Amino acid sequence: AAAATSPGGGCLDVDFAVGPPSCSHVNSFKVGENWRQELRLIYQCFVWCGTPETRKSKAKSCICHVCGTHLNRLHSCLSCVFFGCFTEKHIHEHAETKQHNLAVDLYYGGIYCFMCKDYVYDKDIEKIAKEEQGEALKLQQCSKPGIGEKYPTWETTKPELELLGHNPRRRRITSSFTIGLRGLINLGNTCFMNCIVQALTHTPILRDFFLSDRHRCEMPSPELCLVCEMSSLFRELYSGNPSPHVPYKLLHLVWIHARHLAGYRQQDAHEFLIAALDVLHRHCKGDDVGKAASNPNHCNCIIDQIFTGGLQSDVTCQACHGVSTTIDPCWDISLDLPGSCTSFWPVSPGRESSVNGESHIPGITTLTDCLRRFTRPEHLGSNAKIKCGSCQSYQESTKQLTMNKLPVVACFHFKRFEHSAKQRRKITTYISFPLELDMTPFMASSKESRMNGQLQLPTSSGNNENKYSLFAVVNHQGTLESGHYTSFIRHHKDQWFKCDDAVITKASIKDVLDSEGYLLFYHKQVLEHE
Amino acid sequence: MEEMSLSGLDNSKLEAIAQEIYADLVEDSCLGFCFEVHRAVKCGYFFLDDTDPESMKDFEIVDQPGLDIFGQVFNQWKSKECVCPNCSRSIAASRFAPHLEKCLGMGRNSSRIANRRIANSNNMNKSESDQEDNDDINDNDWSYGSEKKAKKRKSDKLWYLPFQNPNSPRRSKSLKHKNGELSNSDPFKYNNSTGISYETLGPEELRSLLTTQCGVISEHTKKMCTRSLRCPQHTDEQRRAVRIYFLGSSAVLPEVESSLDNDSFDMTDSQALISRLQWDGSSDLSPSDSGSSKTSENQGWGLGTNSSESRKTKKKKSHLSLVGTASSLGSNKKKKPKPPAPPTPSIYDDIN
Numbered sequence: 001a002a003a004a005t006s007p008g009g010g011c012l013d014v015d016f017a018v019g020p021p022s023c024s025h026v027n028s029f030k031v032g033e034n035w036r037q038e039l040r041l042i043y044q045c046f047v048w049c050g051t052p053e054t055r056k057s058k059a060k061s062c063i064c065h066v067c068g069t070h071l072n073r074l075h076s077c078l079s080c081v082f083f084g085c086f087t088e089k090h091i092h093e094h095a096e097t098k099q100h101n102l103a104v105d106l107y108y109g110g111i112y113c114f115m116c117k118d119y120v121y122d123k124d125i126e127k128i129a130k131e132e133q134g135e136a137l138k139l140q141q142c143s144k145p146g147i148g149e150k151y152p153t154w155e156t157t158k159p160e161l162e163l164l165g166h167n168p169r170r171r172r173i174t175s176s177f178t179i180g181l182r183g184l185i186n187l188g189n190t191c192f193m194n195c196i197v198q199a200l201t202h203t204p205i206l207r208d209f210f211l212s213d214r215h216r217c218e219m220p221s222p223e224l225c226l227v228c229e230m231s232s233l234f235r236e237l238y239s240g241n242p243s244p245h246v247p248y249k250l251l252h253l254v255w256i257h258a259r260h261l262a263g264y265r266q267q268d269a270h271e272f273l274i275a276a277l278d279v280l281h282r283h284c285k286g287d288d289v290g291k292a293a294s295n296p297n298h299c300n301c302i303i304d305q306i307f308t309g310g311l312q313s314d315v316t317c318q319a320c321h322g323v324s325t326t327i328d329p330c331w332d333i334s335l336d337l338p339g340s341c342t343s344f345w346p347v348s349p350g351r352e353s354s355v356n357g358e359s360h361i362p363g364i365t366t367l368t369d370c371l372r373r374f375t376r377p378e379h380l381g382s383n384a385k386i387k388c389g390s391c392q393s394y395q396e397s398t399k400q401l402t403m404n405k406l407p408v409v410a411c412f413h414f415k416r417f418e419h420s421a422k423q424r425r426k427i428t429t430y431i432s433f434p435l436e437l438d439m440t441p442f443m444a445s446s447k448e449s450r451m452n453g454q455l456q457l458p459t460s461s462g463n464n465e466n467k468y469s470l471f472a473v474v475n476h477q478g479t480l481e482s483g484h485y486t487s488f489i490r491h492h493k494d495q496w497f498k499c500d501d502a503v504i505t506k507a508s509i510k511d512v513l514d515s516e517g518y519l520l521f522y523h524k525q526v527l528e529h530e
Numbered sequence: 531m532e533e534m535s536l537s538g539l540d541n542s543k544l545e546a547i548a549q550e551i552y553a554d555l556v557e558d559s560c561l562g563f564c565f566e567v568h569r570a571v572k573c574g575y576f577f578l579d580d581t582d583p584e585s586m587k588d589f590e591i592v593d594q595p596g597l598d599i600f601g602q603v604f605n606q607w608k609s610k611e612c613v614c615p616n617c618s619r620s621i622a623a624s625r626f627a628p629h630l631e632k633c634l635g636m637g638r639n640s641s642r643i644a645n646r647r648i649a650n651s652n653n654m655n656k657s658e659s660d661q662e663d664n665d666d667i668n669d670n671d672w673s674y675g676s677e678k679k680a681k682k683r684k685s686d687k688l689w690y691l692p693f694q695n696p697n698s699p700r701r702s703k704s705l706k707h708k709n710g711e712l713s714n715s716d717p718f719k720y721n722n723s724t725g726i727s728y729e730t731l732g733p734e735e736l737r738s739l740l741t742t743q744c745g746v747i748s749e750h751t752k753k754m755c756t757r758s759l760r761c762p763q764h765t766d767e768q769r770r771a772v773r774i775y776f777l778g779s780s781a782v783l784p785e786v787e788s789s790l791d792n793d794s795f796d797m798t799d800s801q802a803l804i805s806r807l808q809w810d811g812s813s814d815l816s817p818s819d820s821g822s823s824k825t826s827e828n829q830g831w832g833l834g835t836n837s838s839e840s841r842k843t844k845k846k847k848s849h850l851s852l853v854g855t856a857s858s859l860g861s862n863k864k865k866k867p868k869p870p871a872p873p874t875p876s877i878y879d880d881i882n
Contacts, residue, residue, distance in 0.1 A: 021573045071554060073561070107558060108565050121569055156575050164578060169585040177589045178599050185610050188627030240589060242600035246623045248612040252630060264631040503604050506593045 021121040025101045025113050029078060036128060039078070043132035046076050046083075047109045050139025062106055066090035075103040075112060086112075109133070175492040182237045183244030183502035187251055191501055192269040195487040196276060197247060198499040199472035199521050200230075201237045202489040203409055209302050210234040218285045226253050226276075227283045244502035254279070269474050269485050270332075270413045270519055277303055277331055307331045310405030312444045316377075317388040319395040324388075327404045332411035335370040337427050340418055367412065367433040367520070375402050375442045402444040408527065410439070410468055412520040417480055426480045430516055433473075435509065437522055439466040468522035476518045488512045728754045728776075736776055745772050 029035060046062055049055040063070045064085040073086035079100040084091030091103050095114040103112050109129045110119045130152075156164065164170070173179055180202075184194040200206060209215075210231050219225040229250055236245045255262035258275040284301030311330040316323050377400040380386065385394035416427045440446055443466065471490040476483050486500045488507055498507040536544065570576035592601040610623040616633045631637045635644065728736065728747070739745060744755040746764040754772070755764060 021569075105565075108562055110565055110569075119565070119568060119572070121573055156578070161575055161578075168580075169582040170578070170580065171586050171589060172579075172581045173589075174586075176591050178591050179589055181591075181599060183598065183607075185607055185623045187623060188625055190627055242602060244607055244610070246610055246612045246626075248621075248623065248626045248630075249615065251627060252615050255630065255634070262631075262634070263636055264628040497599065502607050503598045504600075505598055506591065 022123070023113050023116045023120045025115050026111065026120055026122045026125065029102055030122075030124060039125065039128055040132055042076055042078070042104060043109060043129060044136070046106050047104065048133045048136035050136035051143065058106075064088075064090050066093070074106045076106055078102040078104060078111070175495065177492075178242065179240045180238050180491055181497055181504050182239070182241060183499070183504050185244050185246045186501040187246070187248060188264055189266045190247075190251060191485040192267050192272050193247070193251065193254070194501050195269050195474045195485045195499065195519075196273045197233065197250070198487045198489050199273075199474060199519070200276075201234055202472055202491060203306070203521065204471070204523055205306055205408055205527070206302070207234065207238075211238060214302070215284075219283055224253065224256065225283050226250075226257060226279045229253050230280060257282075266482060268417070269476070270334075273411070273519065274331060277307055304329075306408045307411070309403060309407035309410065312402050312404035314400045314402070314444075314447075315380075315386055316398050316400075317386070317391060317395045318397055319393075320388060320391050322388060322390045324386075331407075332413050333371075333374065334413040334415050335367075335374055336415055337370070337429055337431065338365055339427050339429055340415065364432050365429065367431060367437070370412075370414070370431065371439075371442050375400065400447070402447060403439060403442050404444045406439055406443070406466060406524065408524050410437075410522045410524075412522070414518055414520075416476070416518060424480055426476075426478075426483075428516060433470070433513070433517055433520055435470050435513065436525075437468040437470070439468060464526045465528070467525045469525055470512075470520065471523050472519075472521035473512055473515060473517055474519035474521075475515050477516075485518075488515065740773055740776065744769060747772060 044050075045054065046058055049058050059070070062074055062076075062083055064072070064074060065083055067085065067088060067090060069085050069088075071085070072088060074083055075086055075091040076083050077091070077094060077098075077100050079102070080098065082091075082094050082098075082100075083106075084094050084103070086092075086105075092114060095101060095103065101113055101115050103114070104110070105112065105119075111122065111125055112118070113120045171177075184197060186194065211234055213231070215227050215231050217225050217228050219228075222228050233245075233247065233250065254272075254276065257279045261267060261272060261275055281299065281301055281303040284299075284303060308329045308331060310327045311333075312325060312327045314323050314325050377398045379398050380396065382396055386397045387393070388395045388397070412433075414431060418425050418427060440463075469490075473488040475486050475488070477486070478484055486498060488496050488498055488511070490496055494509075496507045496509060496512050498505050498511065536547075539547075567576065570579075591599045593599070594601075597603060608622075608624070611620050612623050612626055613619070614621050614626070614629060614633055616630065621629045628637075632640060731739065739754065739756070742759065744757045744759060744761040744764055746755045746761075746768040747753065748755065755761060757763065759769070
């Protein structure tokens with residue numbers, strides 16, 4: 001066996017030049033036909049118990065035959081039915097007198113050899129142990145769903161170990177590492193694209209998808225596949241390379257696949273986001289993510305899984321009060337701002353209690369205010385009568401939008417760019433937005449309680465289903481005709497960085513929350529299984 | 531082990547029991563950790579946890595004014611370059627977008643340049659006369675010679691459009707089909723209409739070319755002529771000869787419709803070309819496919835019911851109004867106010 005040498009002398013005084021992990025005494029044990037089955041029984045009854053019954057019987061029967069304790073690192077002899085504690089050496093005595101060399105630790109299932117005076121690790125025995133442990137866990141899951149799958153740690157193989165031994169310059173990624181951050185060169189008015197790239201490549205669930213290489217390209221020409229290019233982008237941005245990346249291939253592909261965006265000019269980041277998501281969605285044909293694609297009307301690509309939410313529209317006939325409901329998929333929510341001449345703000349901003357912990361200064365509009373306005377019942381005037389199915393005539397109605405299904409990543413878009421007949425301008429009003437957002441009040445299911453005037457959020461109800469965390473902000477400086485986009489992205493859980501094309505610098509949470517905000521990206525805190 | 535009832539015990543006793551249980555749990559956890567380390571040492575992979583402090587420093591985030599997180603000074607990236615996927619030239623990265631626009635024939639001057647080329651190519655006096663215009667067109671160097679084989683040329687006549695030409699293939703009816711699937715064929719390797727290096731063509735492509743285009747090889751450039759089957763620059767004899775050369779003595783000159791003119795394509799070819807411009811017709815339900823987002827303009831969706839602000843992703847709408855209605859615009863730091871440019875003529879102008 002290859003001896004592993006200690007690089008640079010560790011502080012641990014351990015002999016790294018070890019021999020094989022197993023021993024000859026184990027080999028003597030592994031003879032005959034019955035040892036496997038007997039071993040399994042020991043594991044099932046005395047080590048890993050799957051059901052409450054076996055747990056109870058273990059508690060009752062596993063006590064030291066000498067002193068009666070059930071603590072003190074109880075071991076079971078492998079050759080006969082004997083339990084002895086390790087601390088008081090009762091199992092050692094048994095081993096010596098009976099010449100039974102092996103015992104198993106009842107806590108963790110390790111095999112102790114009394115001749116070698118050490119725990120030994122035998123491949124065959126460990127394999128059996130792993131299986132039994134897995135079985136027990138499965139049984140536990142049956143009785144108590146919610147216990148997740150146990151993910152084993154990565155085990156290196158021999159050749160891997162050798163290879164790694166030759167490379168002592170190993171680095172463990174810490175939260176003070178630059179890995180995952182990288183600048184993007186501006187190709188000529190492409191800062192809008194760079195910001196969206198930064199936001200997407202720092203979307204945790206999307207990052208996990210691409211860095212674990214889940215994309216299987218089924219495009220006829222992979223070099224034209226935007227998802228493949230996205231995959232490549234992730235590799236570039238997470239490479240640790242400090243020199244900014246040149247996303248020229250991305251630009252070219254976007255121009256080919258989203259023709260309306262092609263051209264050397266300043267563009268809208270929000271528009272780019274939607275176009276990019278659309279192309280990615282269309283190119284995702286090969287990836288089966290979870291649910292079988294048996295329903296042709298329901299796409300299950302990673303883009304839809306992450307970004308698609310369901311927007312519910314309820315139209316209530318004022319005559320018969322019948323409600324007509326439609327649910328449409330949406331990738332983001334565009335919010336009108338106060339001061340826009342197309343919008344109407346019935347709620348004076350900041351008046352209601354601070355729902356999401358946003359900085360509550362009277363007069364400052366919050367994201368929650370905008371969402372509240374977005375989901376308010378709106379009376380459609382007499383000019384916009386809807387044909388009511390039950391009344392069979394045109395009636396006045398109210399319409400209300402709410403969220404029916406929340407996406408994993410929610411993108412909010414402030415409509416800062418006004419293109420009305422009267423004027424074209426940018427609305428630069430500061431909108432306060434929170435680090436954490438609870439979408440519960442804006443769900444379809446909350447409509448009842450809202451009507452009754454209870455917009456209060458369950459403060460710490462433990463219900464985290466609808467809670468989101470901010471992870472990226474795209475900002476625009478300048479005027480409607482000419483400006484510059486920058487973004488803030490969240491990295492290593494609580495650190496924020498400002499991305500200004502090729503330049504990445506550290507930012508504070510205050511910098512982020514004080515910024516004007518144009519596109520806000522929130523990520524669900526808790527992901528549920530399908 | 532005896533069972534014990536907890537009722538009737540006073541608080542201090544309960545406290546003691548709780549402490550005992552807690553201590554046991556902590557000890558168990560520690561034991562588990564010890565086993566992990568022991569196994570790692572015994573099996574020889576404990577060293578993996580070691581890191582090299584020197585190289586760890588390579589990646590530490592720098593937080594100092596005037597430097598980025600990598601410790602680099604700002605604005606030193608002027609010399610970054612990239613290779614244009616269209617023309618394979620090396621371009622300064624910060625100028626790539628304007629270059630690509632011209633390279634693909636989308637820029638404001640492209641139509642003017644293209645028209646000039648058409649005018650020149652109609653000039654019968656010189657053979658391969660369009661070679662002269664090469665330097666004007668798209669700033670590209672088309673005279674590759676032998677070293678630079680045109681590789682995956684995604685652009686071709688697609689992007690450079692003779693707008694004023696009434697016989698432009700773009701006006702074919704196939705334009706009305708907006709739901710074409712993205713073409714499966716290889717990107718065409720045309721080197722605008724001056725000709726194509728036949729070495730880059732596979733047998734099938736060669737065959738296909740010879741059914742729709744002139745194909746005569748220029749002595750000058752060693753390239754095949756990509757004009758129509760009735761191109762005035764070459765004779766039928768020449769055309770027959772090149773077919774025999776490539777396809778064998780049984781090769782025939784294809785029948786030609788009399789209505790075809792210079793630079794016009796076969797319908798199928800143009801359809802394939804044009805479909806590359808368009809979006810996939812995807813039937814998956816996704817926000818871009820949604821049909822019911824048509825209510826009041828206050829409905830603030832990313833889908834955008836107002837056409838001006840966010841250009842739709844719906845393939846059915848006319849999505850090609852250009853700069854005039856652009857919404858918020860971002861660029862690099864050039865802050866000079868840029869008035870919205872007049873809409874560049876586009877092939878889609880014809881449709882709507």
